[in-house]
Amino acid sequence: MKQIYALGIGHNTPVFLDLALACGYEIAGLYHYNSQRTGETDHGYFILGSFDDLFAKGDLSGLNFLLTMGDNKIRTELSDHIISLGGSVPTLIHPNTVISAFAKISDVGVYISPFTYVQADSYIGSNTVLLSHVNISHTTHIGSSCFIAGGAAIGAYTEMENFVFVGQGALSISAKVKRIGHHAYIGARSLLTRDVPPNVVVAGSPARIIREMGQS
Structure with a gap:
């Protein structure tokens, strides 16, 4: 073992x-x-x-x-x-996760919890966490060092940049949300109906910018 x-x-x-x-x-x-x-x-x-x-x-x-x-x-x-220093941070994918044969997952530090679904032609970048019951729709790119909390759903044709945090139960609409900028913070149960710029906090249904953060 x-x-x-x-x-x-x-x-x-x-x-x-x-x-x-x-x-x-x-x-x-x-x-x-x-x-x-x-x-x-x-x-x-x-x-x-x-x-x-x-x-x-x-x-x-x-x-x-x-x-x-x-x-x-x-x-x-x-x-x-x-x-x-020569060590390894392996990707860990729970056996009860469903990963499309046509999805690509980085082999460095990705953690995917049970009952999550990564659909075809999607990509998950290094050091990204997907908790339970997350849905990554087809043809979506999730950047490096993101954290997507339980029950969130990221729609198709979305480009999520690096260091994004997505709260529990958040939902982005396929084809309506084409880009989520780096270091964006998406509040729990937010409904995303348009692109999210970098370095902002959004929340609500539909989601709106409630705070801007310093440049990262």
């Missing part, structure tokens, strides 16, 4: 541990962002040390890592650092 180490200890952690176990991995241990919990256990797994302790090893060749934090920026930075 393949082993995997989990980074990040919080409310999301058991969700991603379940995914790794369902994908046939053995959890070899956990790492916390600091050393305060070293030596403790969480969900029955030993906390081996901090991120700094891990990275002090230098060479991570041959080791697999699971990144359990929801923050897209932190998850991506950790993934890049692990890979630079």
Whole structure:
């Protein structure tokens, strides 16, 4: 059985541990962002040390890592650092997910939870998370480092750029929404009927811009 180490200890952690176990991995241990919990256990797994302790090893060749934090920026930075040290951040797709034979999924750090459907001619970029009951319609491109919460549906012919967050139950209309800009934040249960520019928060039905964020 393949082993995997989990980074990040919080409310999301058991969700991603379940995914790794369902994908046939053995959890070899956990790492916390600091050393305060070293030596403790969480969900029955030993906390081996901090991120700094891990990275002090230098060479991570041959080791697999699971990144359990929801923050897209932190998850991506950790993934890049692990890979630079020779480690692997494998894509994990739950066996109860439906992936079209004509879809393409990055092999770096994509996590897809059960009962999610990725339709034909769609693409999922690296370090992107799709939680349960998400629907990615056909001919849609999901960028890198996105997070799509449970029950969301992204319509066909959509280009979602990098670092987008989509809240629970949000819905974008096929062919009406052609682009969702980078670092956009889509509120839960929002109904998207037109393009979303980068660096904004949108919410409502239909969704409207409620706040602009700093450039990223």
